[in-house]
Amino acid sequence: MKSARTMLGLTLLAACLTAGLAAAPARAGDTAEPPPPPPCDVPAYLLTSESSLPKVTDAIKSNRPLNVLVVGSRSSTIQGNEASAYPATLQAALKEALPSSTIDLSVELQGKSTAEETAGTLVKLVEAKKPTLVIWQTGTVDAMRAVDPDDFRTAINEGVVALRDAGTDVVLVNLQYSPRTETMISAPPYLDNMKVVAQQHDVPLFDRFAIMKQWSDAGYFDLFSTSHGVDLAKKVHACLGRALAKFVIDAAHLGPVQQN
Amino acid sequence: MSSIADPIAGSPAADAKTEVKAEAEAKVAAPAITLPATGERELRLDLFRGLALWLIFIDHLPTNLLTWLTIRNYGFSDATEIFIFISGYTAAFVYGRAMLEGGVVIATARILRRVWQIYVAHVFLFTIFLAEISYVATSFENPLYSEEMGIMDFLKQPDVTIVQALLLRFRPVNMDVLPLYIVLMLFLPLILWLMKWKPDVTLGLSVVLYALTWQFDLYLSAYPNGFWAFNPFAWQLLFVFGAWCALGGARRMSRILSSNITMWICIVYLVAAFFVTLTWYVPQLGHIMPKVIEQWMYPINKTDLDVLRFAHFLALAALTVRFLPRDWPGLKSPWLRPLILCGQHSLEIFCLGVFLAFAGHFVLAEVSGGAALHALISVCGILIMCGMAWIISWYKHSADKGASKKGAAGNADLAGGGA
Numbered sequence: 001m002k003s004a005r006t007m008l009g010l011t012l013l014a015a016c017l018t019a020g021l022a023a024a025p026a027r028a029g030d031t032a033e034p035p036p037p038p039p040c041d042v043p044a045y046l047l048t049s050e051s052s053l054p055k056v057t058d059a060i061k062s063n064r065p066l067n068v069l070v071v072g073s074r075s076s077t078i079q080g081n082e083a084s085a086y087p088a089t090l091q092a093a094l095k096e097a098l099p100s101s102t103i104d105l106s107v108e109l110q111g112k113s114t115a116e117e118t119a120g121t122l123v124k125l126v127e128a129k130k131p132t133l134v135i136w137q138t139g140t141v142d143a144m145r146a147v148d149p150d151d152f153r154t155a156i157n158e159g160v161v162a163l164r165d166a167g168t169d170v171v172l173v174n175l176q177y178s179p180r181t182e183t184m185i186s187a188p189p190y191l192d193n194m195k196v197v198a199q200q201h202d203v204p205l206f207d208r209f210a211i212m213k214q215w216s217d218a219g220y221f222d223l224f225s226t227s228h229g230v231d232l233a234k235k236v237h238a239c240l241g242r243a244l245a246k247f248v249i250d251a252a253h254l255g256p257v258q259q260n
Numbered sequence: 261m262s263s264i265a266d267p268i269a270g271s272p273a274a275d276a277k278t279e280v281k282a283e284a285e286a287k288v289a290a291p292a293i294t295l296p297a298t299g300e301r302e303l304r305l306d307l308f309r310g311l312a313l314w315l316i317f318i319d320h321l322p323t324n325l326l327t328w329l330t331i332r333n334y335g336f337s338d339a340t341e342i343f344i345f346i347s348g349y350t351a352a353f354v355y356g357r358a359m360l361e362g363g364v365v366i367a368t369a370r371i372l373r374r375v376w377q378i379y380v381a382h383v384f385l386f387t388i389f390l391a392e393i394s395y396v397a398t399s400f401e402n403p404l405y406s407e408e409m410g411i412m413d414f415l416k417q418p419d420v421t422i423v424q425a426l427l428l429r430f431r432p433v434n435m436d437v438l439p440l441y442i443v444l445m446l447f448l449p450l451i452l453w454l455m456k457w458k459p460d461v462t463l464g465l466s467v468v469l470y471a472l473t474w475q476f477d478l479y480l481s482a483y484p485n486g487f488w489a490f491n492p493f494a495w496q497l498l499f500v501f502g503a504w505c506a507l508g509g510a511r512r513m514s515r516i517l518s519s520n521i522t523m524w525i526c527i528v529y530l531v532a533a534f535f536v537t538l539t540w541y542v543p544q545l546g547h548i549m550p551k552v553i554e555q556w557m558y559p560i561n562k563t564d565l566d567v568l569r570f571a572h573f574l575a576l577a578a579l580t581v582r583f584l585p586r587d588w589p590g591l592k593s594p595w596l597r598p599l600i601l602c603g604q605h606s607l608e609i610f611c612l613g614v615f616l617a618f619a620g621h622f623v624l625a626e627v628s629g630g631a632a633l634h635a636l637i638s639v640c641g642i643l644i645m646c647g648m649a650w651i652i653s654w655y656k657h658s659a660d661k662g663a664s665k666k667g668a669a670g671n672a673d674l675a676g677g678g679a
Contacts, residue, residue: 045544050547073407074406074407074410075405075407075408078403078404079403079406081403111407112410140407140408141407144408144410144411145484145485145486146482146485146486146487146489147485147486148479148486148487149559149561149563150477153559176404176405176407176408178405178408179322179624179625180396180400180402180405180408180625181396181405181408181409181411182322182433182621183389183392183393183432183433183434183617183618183621184393184396184411184412184432184433185408185411185433186433186489189559189562189563192558192559192560193559195558196558196559199551199554199555199558200555213323217631223404224624224625225402229403230403232402232403232404233402233403233404236404237404
């Protein structure tokens, strides 16, 4: 295999070239100005939905308590800092925006469940907790396990139908933007399929992926970084919770109340 | 390692010889399939394969300025379609001739050697990938992504993972094209043998298999679970179609291709596809799309080569063939030379591209750089690819000249195999 050997040699040469290349921008990076503070603005189109949340609207308008259930995997929490994860900040932001309403929120974590496994548990969850709104965060486990996207779509579909039949509103939350694992986890098929189901059933989709990517591109957060402790996670979740609250309020057409 | 297009891509002198020989053969044997009998090499193939390689590289990097230049942002199909089609075309061109001249056994033997080369390249890339992700796994402790880090779990069982990788069942993201290519090449002897008998029937069978794939959801499973990201049962259609075009189909289609009706259908389709794609990137436009069309159209399935993607590729190809004649003088211009060189050494440059994409990710992960650095990395990657293509070409034409003349004269894959 003379040819294979040559190729190996040539590729190693390329590796050296690339290593040299890697060193050069590293120095350039040191002199860059510090990133701007994180106001975590989100473009309006990512926070509006054509779909509505009639049950939420009703509950708020008729002064009944708003009971929110977040169903998600491990990216819906920060280990050891649950109080700083986005469900908690969502609840706080909703309370702030809707001061006259009671906002109850519970979180159901299913760490390693695919959408299909979670979908099977939704009806029981709804019966037990009687939520007005279910926020279903999913996709990451499926992407990591490379579940067939068609099966994934079917599962989301079934889950959404089951929730609607059980009489709750639904918001879907898609994957996190995770640049470090982009070469290992293929997110696009799962993002696309969640979008498709959301369109089919007129369910608001909170595009967590696009929002986080936006923050990363704008330099609010350095999501590539390895060196952050729990601090970065807390900041990102705080922003996600606030954005999600705005999104829910917009989809439920509670605009005027939001003036705060 | 040679690219499968070698005789096309080989030195003009050697090419002319084989071409003449093939022409003579064709006259004698008058087989069911015909090979284009021109003395010129088909630079358009090299050009577009080179382009596909560049685009695949850019698409494998995180989104950056250059990403906006890739065709997947302007329609349904992307560089993978171009790559697989041209691979089918050139493979059939090279090994089809080998089959006519040397018989089925010789051609099969050569194809299998080629498959082995691609396999070795794949394993080599996997090794690099393993090193990269092991590094990421050991150096990355971000609580925000504790869930995503679960992807590293397979490192706990390296034995199983490596064996599964050798069986082509464990394929990391961005390493799906070579396994597809290996499987398609494995079936090339059968495809060529059928084509030799009846090209149109072979293409028909390929369409039937494609339809069955959609009807019965045929797929190849992967490890640890899931499926092949490029379903060979579906993607074979492009490969076989490429082969069919190479073996005389393109010429028989030339009347359809040059008709104005075809041209307008293609243009209308491409423009429509462009507007649909626009709604993905400018979500504010989303509401313009009628819901009915959205529900009918989505999702556009890449795994199974959605008909919309295939049609989009056909439209692009038809317009290209029409507006870029084979003897377009620009093909000889030094500006397009780097692209053509890359296309002529597709396997090496493809592997290098995958490697550079890994390296690029690595650099971007280590250095917090802005859009400018992202773009710079893309440009540097492309320059490295061009440089490598030039070096390989130099090896073939200068350094190995003495060696390849003796044993490999007239040998389809060895013409460049020594490089």
